[in-house]
Structures are given as structure tokens and as C-alpha cells.
Amino acid sequence: MVPQLTVDDTPTAEPTARDQVLDAARAARDAQPRLAVLTRARKDAVLLAMADALTGRSAKIVAANAEDLAAADAAGMDPGLRDRLVLDAERIVSIAQQLRDAAALPDPVGDVVRGSVLANGLQLREVRVPFGVVGMIYEARPNVTVDAAGLALKSGNAIVLRGGSAARHSNEAIIAVLREVLLEQELPDDLIVGIDAHGREGADALMGARGLVDVLIPRGGAGLIRRVVERSTVPVIETGTGTTHVFVDASADLEQAVPIVLNAKTQRVGVCNALETLLVHADAAGTALPVLAAALVGAGVTLHVDDRSRAILDAVAATVDPAAVVDAVPEDWDLEYLSLDLSVRVVEDLDAALAHIRAHSSGHTESILTRDLAASQRFVQEVDSAVVMVNASTRFSDGGEFGFGAEIGISTQKLHARGPMGLPELTSTKWIVIGQGHVRP
Amino acid sequence: MVPQLTVDDTPTAEPTARDQVLDAARAARDAQPRLAVLTRARKDAVLLAMADALTGRSAKIVAANAEDLAAADAAGMDPGLRDRLVLDAERIVSIAQQLRDAAALPDPVGDVVRGSVLANGLQLREVRVPFGVVGMIYEARPNVTVDAAGLALKSGNAIVLRGGSAARHSNEAIIAVLREVLLEQELPDDLIVGIDAHGREGADALMGARGLVDVLIPRGGAGLIRRVVERSTVPVIETGTGTTHVFVDASADLEQAVPIVLNAKTQRVGVCNALETLLVHADAAGTALPVLAAALVGAGVTLHVDDRSRAILDAVAATVDPAAVVDAVPEDWDLEYLSLDLSVRVVEDLDAALAHIRAHSSGHTESILTRDLAASQRFVQEVDSAVVMVNASTRFSDGGEFGFGAEIGISTQKLHARGPMGLPELTSTKWIVIGQGHVRP
Numbered sequence: 001m002v003p004q005l006t007v008d009d010t011p012t013a014e015p016t017a018r019d020q021v022l023d024a025a026r027a028a029r030d031a032q033p034r035l036a037v038l039t040r041a042r043k044d045a046v047l048l049a050m051a052d053a054l055t056g057r058s059a060k061i062v063a064a065n066a067e068d069l070a071a072a073d074a075a076g077m078d079p080g081l082r083d084r085l086v087l088d089a090e091r092i093v094s095i096a097q098q099l100r101d102a103a104a105l106p107d108p109v110g111d112v113v114r115g116s117v118l119a120n121g122l123q124l125r126e127v128r129v130p131f132g133v134v135g136m137i138y139e140a141r142p143n144v145t146v147d148a149a150g151l152a153l154k155s156g157n158a159i160v161l162r163g164g165s166a167a168r169h170s171n172e173a174i175i176a177v178l179r180e181v182l183l184e185q186e187l188p189d190d191l192i193v194g195i196d197a198h199g200r201e202g203a204d205a206l207m208g209a210r211g212l213v214d215v216l217i218p219r220g221g222a223g224l225i226r227r228v229v230e231r232s233t234v235p236v237i238e239t240g241t242g243t244t245h246v247f248v249d250a251s252a253d254l255e256q257a258v259p260i261v262l263n264a265k266t267q268r269v270g271v272c273n274a275l276e277t278l279l280v281h282a283d284a285a286g287t288a289l290p291v292l293a294a295a296l297v298g299a300g301v302t303l304h305v306d307d308r309s310r311a312i313l314d315a316v317a318a319t320v321d322p323a324a325v326v327d328a329v330p331e332d333w334d335l336e337y338l339s340l341d342l343s344v345r346v347v348e349d350l351d352a353a354l355a356h357i358r359a360h361s362s363g364h365t366e367s368i369l370t371r372d373l374a375a376s377q378r379f380v381q382e383v384d385s386a387v388v389m390v391n392a393s394t395r396f397s398d399g400g401e402f403g404f405g406a407e408i409g410i411s412t413q414k415l416h417a418r419g420p421m422g423l424p425e426l427t428s429t430k431w432i433v434i435g436q437g438h439v440r441p
Numbered sequence: 442m443v444p445q446l447t448v449d450d451t452p453t454a455e456p457t458a459r460d461q462v463l464d465a466a467r468a469a470r471d472a473q474p475r476l477a478v479l480t481r482a483r484k485d486a487v488l489l490a491m492a493d494a495l496t497g498r499s500a501k502i503v504a505a506n507a508e509d510l511a512a513a514d515a516a517g518m519d520p521g522l523r524d525r526l527v528l529d530a531e532r533i534v535s536i537a538q539q540l541r542d543a544a545a546l547p548d549p550v551g552d553v554v555r556g557s558v559l560a561n562g563l564q565l566r567e568v569r570v571p572f573g574v575v576g577m578i579y580e581a582r583p584n585v586t587v588d589a590a591g592l593a594l595k596s597g598n599a600i601v602l603r604g605g606s607a608a609r610h611s612n613e614a615i616i617a618v619l620r621e622v623l624l625e626q627e628l629p630d631d632l633i634v635g636i637d638a639h640g641r642e643g644a645d646a647l648m649g650a651r652g653l654v655d656v657l658i659p660r661g662g663a664g665l666i667r668r669v670v671e672r673s674t675v676p677v678i679e680t681g682t683g684t685t686h687v688f689v690d691a692s693a694d695l696e697q698a699v700p701i702v703l704n705a706k707t708q709r710v711g712v713c714n715a716l717e718t719l720l721v722h723a724d725a726a727g728t729a730l731p732v733l734a735a736a737l738v739g740a741g742v743t744l745h746v747d748d749r750s751r752a753i754l755d756a757v758a759a760t761v762d763p764a765a766v767v768d769a770v771p772e773d774w775d776l777e778y779l780s781l782d783l784s785v786r787v788v789e790d791l792d793a794a795l796a797h798i799r800a801h802s803s804g805h806t807e808s809i810l811t812r813d814l815a816a817s818q819r820f821v822q823e824v825d826s827a828v829v830m831v832n833a834s835t836r837f838s839d840g841g842e843f844g845f846g847a848e849i850g851i852s853t854q855k856l857h858a859r860g861p862m863g864l865p866e867l868t869s870t871k872w873i874v875i876g877q878g879h880v881r882p
Contacts, residue, residue: 033799033823033825036822036823036825037822037823116844118842118843118844122833122837122842124843126860129825131855132825132855210670214855214856215855215856229651229674230674233670233671235676235677235854235855235856236676237856253878255878256877256878259878259880260878260879260880262880263880263881267880267881358474376875380873381477381478382474382477382478384474384477384570384573384871385871386871386872387871387872387873387874388871388872388873388874389873389874389875389876390873390874390875390876391875391876391877391878391879392563392874392875392876392878392879392880393876393879393880393881395880395881396563396874396876396879396881397872397874401559401563401881402559402565402872403557403559413676414572414573414655414656414676414869415655415656415676415678415856415857415869416856416857418869418870418871418872419567419870419871419872420872428855428856428859429859429860430825430826430827430828430829430859430860431827431828431829431838431843431859431860431861432821432828432829432830432831433828433829433830433831433833433837433838434817434830434831434832434833435830435831435832435833435834435837436697436832437694437696437697437700437701437832437833438701438832438833438834438837439700439701439703439704439708439833439834439836440704440708440834440836440837440842
């Protein structure tokens with residue numbers, strides 16, 4: 001599509017990182033039409049062959065991973081990050097399983113979204129088609145390399161992968177295996193290309209490859225996502241950041257509220273659908289807050305509280321350890337802690353809760369705990385977030401929980417996809433119009 | 442949504458054009474929740490009141506339009522552009538009708554897109570919701586001001602309008618009437634804001650208002666659209682450019698092909714779904730091209746031909762005026778003429794036609810004329826355009842023709858919306874999850 005092609009492809013004597021990334025994206029683009037016309041059966045066979053190859057050739061991958069781990073240890077990498085980087089034979093079996101799972105999912109390509117026959121007899125169908133080339137920028141988690149490549153392949157898309165530099169050797173070994181299988185299956189290996197070797201400059205080139213890459217999906221922390229959103233001229237699907245709220249309404253059932261709040265905050269901490277701010281209706285705060293706080297602090301949570309919460313909790317220092325209660329600073333209301341910390345605020349009423357959420361939510365997931373039908377209806381209608389819940393833990397905001405079978409990420413933007421994204425969100429559509437000599441009057 | 446807010450809103454002594462535009466966008470954003478919860482009946486009543494007000498207060502609008510016309514005449518504006526700028530009482534009646542038409546359309550807000558009950562009993566629904574704030578950047582056509590405002594209101598969105606500076610007085614008069622009606626209807630007038638007064642700097646500010654404006658839709662020529670796509674940090678829906686192809690296959694029915702090609706090229710010339718390049722299968726070219734060329738040249742079309750077409754047409758100079766046949770230059774294959782010009786090329790076969798389209802199409806609309814089922818199937822599957830047709834004129838690629846009732850534009854991008862866009866394409870969705878105390882195991 002020439003008019004969209006705004007990249008400069010003048011050859012130079014020494015190819016720069018930028019040139020090499022644009023060449024890689026162009027190769028992926030040229031290869032993709034071969035994939036677009038493949039049947040589901042053929043795509044599933046390729047995915048299963050890839051799964052077999054990953055486990056069968058895992059020694060090479062583990063060896064490459066050892067290089068990354070040695071560098072990580074030398075650099076004193078955070079233990080949590082290091083754990084995500086580790087690959088052993090067992091983990092590779094579970095990563096290969098992701099490809100088998102992708103094979104088992106329905107193929108979105110070709111699905112008829114809408115269709116009709118117009119008054120003049122023209123037959124109209126809107127059908128799902130692959131995007132073309134998907135770019136993925138993510139952090140040092142080699143399992144994402146396999147997951148993203150598998151879902152892209154299943155949805156008919158070529159993919160350009162840019163993982164974290166700390167996982168470079170692991171990613172390159174994995175991508176080499178996947179590309180070998182593509183060739184063995186008589187498909188172009190450029191359907192899956194990795195650009196980790198080209199560093200930061202390569203990532204910037206990918207963000208500028210408008211016309212070569214159809215959509216760019218960042219997966220990772222808030223900083224990574226913001227950088228991609230701000231720099232990319234390729235359309236981006238923004239994922240992930242969750243400053244998630246639970247509002248305990250005046251009529252909330254406290255026996256339900258305690259396990260829901262505890263589950264939302266502590267069932268898993270470092271994830272985007274974990275709870276970050278608890279709002280409590282003033283009419284319920286006197287009874288509810290001490291019980292909620294005791295349960296949370298008992299589970300190891302530090303509470304960052306406003307003045308009204310402080311006044312209530314100071315009176316129950318016997319059941320809520322004062323050491324776990326700190327005064328909130330203004331920044332707390334906008335934080336995604338991803339840790340055993342929770343902002344807590346007493347709000348005057350539903351309107352105040354809605355106003356707080358409007359001002360501070362990242363638009364990911366919010367939940368109201370209530371027995372009041374009208375309050376639940378207003379909350380559901382007026383909260384402008386990807387997922388709005390009633391009497392449920394925010395941890396259910398997840399593609400797997402929603403039954404999608406696979407999750408590309410959770411979109412916090414409003415264009416194209418919102419909330420958990422499954423395979424259909426990796427497709428576009430086209431309109432097919434069948435006539436019998438039709439001309440427009 | 443604080444984390445997305447990347448605009449600098451530090452107050453300064455003298456507000457710049459940029460400050461004023463950001464303030465206007467913020468005001469629209471603050472007003473929109475009032476609109477989001479309005480019933481369809483209330484929105485339709487507002488639209489009908491606006492239609493009445495436009496005709497009832499048309500004298501003011503015509504007077505403002507006279508100022509724009511005087512400036513246009515002084516600047517020697519192109520007659521075609523000037524004609525689009527003119528407003529008289531009759532045209533205002535027809536513009537007001539657009540609002541009545543919008544009132545008659547179904548309201549997309551609240552439509553349930555998907556829904557299910559999960560195994561654990563959670564009730565899941567994906568429902569349509571407004572984007573929030575829509576930005577529209579367009580050329581000097583005051584009717585677009587009304588059309589865009591009406592469709593935004595119907596779909597629950599506030600709108601920031603940036604029309605062409607040549608229509609500034611007309612747009613301001615129209616927007617003043619629409620805002621008066623909003624106040625009369627006890628709604629915030631900032632649901633519709635115009636920023637024509639702030640010039641190019643204002644348009645740039647709108648493109649940078651990420652976090653305040655949810656989506657930006659440029660409507661107009663290729664230059665305008667490209668500028669917005671390249672500069673905007675707000676997500677853009679790219680519309681319009683159509684380097685549209687018809688491929689006359691070896692088996693095409695010539696009695697159908699001539700009227701279709703003529704209709705596609707000449708029924709209306711300055712529109713994005715008009716034909717720009719004709720490809721003819723080599724096996725059919727000897728008989729088909731002379732007949733097609735005679736019909737096209739007879740209708741006043743100038744043909745920009747490749748060497749093989751030239752050889753065929755030189756032999757039939759008696760029926761095809763040689764003065765209307767010029768040699769194509771490489772640029773012709775990528776041009777959207779929007780005039781009585783047509784690029785013509787003989788291609789060896791279907792593969793060559795597909796390769797030409799892949800290299801030169803803007804991804805808007807392509808049509809194959811054929812009696813060969815397999816050829817039609819390959820064309821439909823392999824052409825990667827928003828609309829792909831068989832035996833029909835490209836002029837049907839239109840929201841009105843598709844039965845949408847209204848058209849926001851024709852998207853040539855793959856994200857969010859592709860092809861003709863109706864009211865549902867001005868919405869996002871959100872997920873509603875209803876539990877009864879659900880926690881994640």
C-alpha cells in the first residue's frame with residue numbers, strides 16, 4: 001500500500017539497525033500472504049510441529065538461556081525478573097503446550113461478522129481477515145515469544161518480535177527453532193522474525209514502520225507501554241496498566257465484601273487486574289472498614305489511607321496493626337502498586353466514588369459491592385472502564401476467565417479492542433460484495 | 442484517566458491557541474458523561490430541535506456564510522470548492538434533514554455485542570458505549586459540521602470540530618445555533634465545540650490532545666489525512682484515499698463489463714470509490730480493451746496507458762480518439778485522480794493483477810469482473826482491501842449503499858473499523874460482569 005509507506009528505504013553502504021529492522025518487517029510483510037490463505041488444519045499442523053520442535057530441541061534453548069542468566073546474575077537482576085527469565089526442560093514443555101492450546105482454539109479468520117442481501121440484490125458479507133504484520137514489544141519473558149508467535153500464526157499474521165535485551169539469547173534460540181519448523185513445513189521463515197539484536201534503535205525503527213507493520217502491541221510495565229504509545233506512528237493497542245478500584249457501597253454484604261476485597265488484592269499481586277484502591281461508602285465505613293482492614297493487614301497488606309479512614313482505624317488499633325497503616329500521599333491515588341499495598345479512601349456517597357474513579361482510574365477494571373440494584377445500575381452505566389463488575393473480584397478481568405482460551409493482553413484503549421483480547425482481536429475485517437453486473441443508478 | 446494525560450496544562454498569563462484548544466477539549470470531556478446516560482428518545486428530541494433551529498435561524502448562518510464567500514472570492518477560490526462552501530436557505534433545509542435522518546437511526550449505545558454465563562455463574566456482557574470525545578478535522582464544507590455533530594450526539598459522544606479556515610464564519614454560526622439548542626435542552630453546550638478560530642496551531646493542539654480526545658477522524662483530501670495520521674498522538678481512524686482498481690478477467694462478460702467500468706469511473710468523479718486504474722487480462726485485452734476504451738473516451742475520459750494497451754489502442758484509432766490516450770508515467774499507478782482520468786494496464790493473468798493491486802492499491806475498494814468462479818474466489822480472498830467486489834461497480838462502496846443510514850467516512854485502516862463506517866463505528870464497548878460474591882480460586 002504505497003501511499004501509507006512513509007519509511008525511507010534508501011539503501012546505504014552500511015545497513016544500520018534501523019535498515020535491518022525495516023528489512024525484517026518488509027520480509028514479514030512479503031511472507032504474510034502465504035499464511036493468509038492457509039486453512040485452519042494446515043496452521044494447526046504447523047503449531048503442533050512447533051510444539052514438538054521446542055521440546056525436541058530444548059537443549060539448545062536451555063544453553064542459550066544459560067547465557068542470558070549468566071549476564072543477569074552478573075548484572076544483579078531482581079530475583080522476580082530472573083525467575084521469569086529461567087528456561088528449563090520442564091518450562092519448555094509448558095511453553096510448548098501454549099502452542100498446542102493455540103492449535104485447539106477456533107480460527108477467527110473467515111468468520112462472517114455481518115451479512116445481508118441489499119434491496120438491489122448485492123450480496124454483502126463482512127468477514128474476519130488477518131491484520132497482516134503484528135509487532136510485539138515486550139519484556140524479558142521468553143514464554144511471551146512463543147505465545148505471541150503462536151497466536152499470530154493462528155490468526156494468519158506474520159509477527160515481528162522485540163523482547164527484552166536480557167532475554168536476547170533465549171529469544172533468538174526459540175525463534176530459530178520456530179523458523180526451522182516454518183521451512184520444514186514449506187512456509188517462509190520470515191513469518192516470524194526477531195529483532196532483539198538491534199537494541200533500542202531497532203525498537204524505535206519498529207515503532208516507525210508505519211505501512212509495513214499493521215499494529216503494534218506493547219506488553220509489559222507502564223513505562224514500556226507509555227514509551228510505545230507516545231513514539232509509535234504504527235497504530236498501537238495499549239494494554240495493561242490497571243489502577244483498579246473496588247467500591248464498597250453502603251448496602252454491601254460484608255460477608256461477601258471481605259473475601260472479594262482480599263481476593264482482589266492478594267490472590268496474585270503483580271498483575272494488572274489486582275486491586276489498587278479501595279473506596280468505602282461513609283455510611284458503611286464505621287463497621288466495614290475495621291473488618292476489611294483487619295483481614296487485609298492480616299494478609300500482609302500495607303494500607304495507604306485518607307484522613308477519614310485514619311480516624312476510623314486509629315480507634316481499632318487493637319485489631320488492625322497501626323504499623324501497617326500509613327497516610328496516603330496524593331500520588332497514591334494514581335499508583336499501580338503491583339505489591340501488597342492498597343490505597344484506602346472513605347467517600348461520601350456513590351457520586352463521590354464515581355468522581356474518584358473518573359479522576360484516577362486507568363480505565364481497566366472497577367467493581368462495586370452492593371445489594372442496591374439502582375446503585376449497581378448507575379455504577380455499571382457511569383464507570384467508563386473496559387470491565388465493570390458487580391459483587392465480583394477484579395481478578396476475573398482476564399481473557400482466560402472470560403473463556404477466550406488465549407489472551408493477547410488487556411486493552412485499556414477504546415479503539416478496536418477493549419478489555420481482555422482473544423484471537424479475534426488479532427484480526428481485522430473486510431467487506432465482500434458479490435454482484436451480477438450491478439451499476440449504481 | 443490520569444495516566445494517559447500527557448498534555449501540559451500549566452496555566453500561563455496569556456492563553457495560547459494551544460491552551461484554548463486543550464481547554465475546549467477538556468470542557469467537552471467534562472460535559473460528555475451527561476450525554477452518555479441520555480436515552481435515545483432524549484437524544485432524538487435534541488436532534489430534531491437542532492434541525493428546527495438551523496432552519497428557523499438560517500438568516501444568521503447565511504449572513505456568516507456571505508463573509509466566508511466574500512473572502513473566498515477575494516482569494517480566487519476554485520469554483521468547485523466554492524460551491525461546497527455556499528449556504529442558502531434551501532441548502533440549510535437539506536442540512537437540517539441530516540439531523541432528522543440521524544434521529545431516525547437506531548441508537549448503537551447499549552447494544553449487547555456478546556454475552557454469556559460462565560461456568561462459575563458470572564454473567565458476562567459486552568455492550569456498546571460512546572467513545573467519549575471525538576475530534577473531527579475536515580475541509581471547508583459547512584454541511585460536515587452539522588453531519589458530524591449530529592452523528593456524534595446520537596452515538597453519545599462530545600465532539601471537537603476543526604473545519605477549514607475558509608468556512609470559519611459559517612461553521613461558527615452553525616455551532617452557535619447547535620450550542621444554543623443544547624442549553625435550551627438543559628444540556629452542557631460544551632458537548633459541541635468548534636476550534637476554527639485557533640488556526641493551524643489549534644489543529645496541531647487537537648492532534649496532541651491524547652487523554653482528552655479519544656479518537657480523531659480526518660475527512661478530506663489525501664494531504665490532510667496524511668498530515669493528521671503522521672502528527673497525531675490521539676488514535677486516528679484513517680479515511681478516504683481510494684486508488685481503486687477494476688480487473689477485467691479473461692472470462693469477463695463484456696456486456697456487463699462496459700457499463701460497470703463506465704459507472705465506476707464516470708457516475709461521480711471526485712469521490713474515493715470512483716475507479717482510478719483499470720487492469721485487463723491479456724487474453725481478453727484484444728477484444729475488451731477497444732470496446733471499453735471507446736466507451737470511456739466517449740464519456741470524456743483520458744486514458745493513461747501502458748505499452749501493451751497502447752499497442753492495442755493504436756490499432757483502433759478510428760473508434761478511440763488518440764488524443765484521449767496518453768502514455769502512463771510510473772506515478773500514474775499510485776494516483777487518485779479524482780478527475781476524468783484513468784490508468785489502464787494489460788496484465789498477463791490473475792497473479793499479475795493481484796501483484797499490481799498489492800503494490801499500488803490504497804486498500805479501499807477493488808472489483809473483479811469475471812465469469813470464472815475460481816478466479817472470483819481467489820480475488821476475494823487474496824486482495825487485502827476494505828471492500829472487495831465481484832461483478833459490481835466500485836461506486837457501491839459506500840455507507841449509504843450498504844444500508845448504514847449514515848456514513849462517517851470510509852476507513853482504509855485495519856484497526857477498529859474498515860470500509861464504510863456507520864454509527865456503531867463511533868462507539869467502543871465495555872464488559873459488564875455480574876457476580877454474587879465471586880472470588881477467583
